[in-house]
Structures are given as C-alpha cells and as structure tokens.
Amino acid sequence: MKFFLFTILLFIALFLSGCGYTLGEVKPSSMRRINTIAVTTFQNGTVVPRLEAQTADAVVKQFQQDGTYRIETTDRADAILGGTIISLQRQPMRVYGSNVLQTSEFELVLTVEYVVKDRVTGAILLKGKATGQTPFFINSDNLNSDLVTDQNINYPIAAQRMAEHLVSHVSEGW
DSSP, rough: HHHHHHHHHHHHHHHHHHOOOSOOOOGGGGGTTTOOEEOOOOEEOSSSSSSSHHHHHHHHHHHHHHSSEEEEOOTTSEEEEEEEEEEEEEEEEOOOOOOOSSSEEEOOOOOOOEEEETTTTTEEEEEEEEEEEEEEEESSSSOOOOHHHHHHHHHHHHHHHHHHHHHHHHHOOO
C-alpha cells in the first residue's frame, strides 16, 4: 500500500514539475534591469483640449496597481515613459429605432503612441501603441443632449482601458 501511494505521489510530482509555470516577474528582456519608472505628461496630437494630464494620470494609477515598477520622479527613475495622444475618435454604434438618423450609442476610441527610454543613456527600451475604448449612450432628449459633455464624461474610462494595455505591454511584454 505504501509503495502504491509513493508511486502515485511521485507520478503527480513529476507531472506537475513539467508544466512550465514560473513564479516572479515576467518583464520584457529590455526592461529587466528597470525597477522604477517616471511617467511624463503626454503630448496631445488631437484637437480635443486638456487630455494630457488625465491620460498620464491613468497610466500612473495603472502602474501603481500593477506593482511591477515603482513610480518615481524623472530625475530619480531608471526609465522614463512618454507618450503622444494620436487620436480620439467617436464612432457611432447604434441608432434609435424611431429615428435612424440619430445615433443613440457611440464608442470612444483613444489611441496613444508611447516610448520608454533609459534615463541615463537615453536608449529606447520599448515603444508601441496602446488603444482603449468605451461605449457610451447619449441623452435621447434633443434639447438637453450634449454629445461633447457625454464624451468628456466617458474619456477617463477610455484612458483607463488604454492604460491597462500600455502597462501590460511594458510590464509583461504583451
């Protein structure tokens, strides 16, 4: 009986040892020596004003939540992340059944290009694009409906979803 139990435990141990799971950080190879990162205010390449600080703030919060890199000031960080908001698009998704010319639901799509540079050497460690999107409905009352206000209210959600993609790429390589 003991031999049978030992054989089963040995089989389970050998089986599980080959699963390929590892514990610890899974940083991209170019970022393996980076422990702290600074996020600069993003550049705004769109015509929509005042998006820069909200976008950088969403990225900082996501880095803090992820925990792979510690946020630091630009003069003390190992790497500096900068970015440019290249587009903010409002795409129609759904119309009212009673009026097919009026859109009831939009999708807000935010696209950012980013670059991570080594603070000391200035070498580019990573660069890429990140996109975040969120659907939103507008008020059906034509007199009180303000599409720009509805878009601005939903911008932080699109920025947060973009930040999730950006931080995932910087922290894990995908």
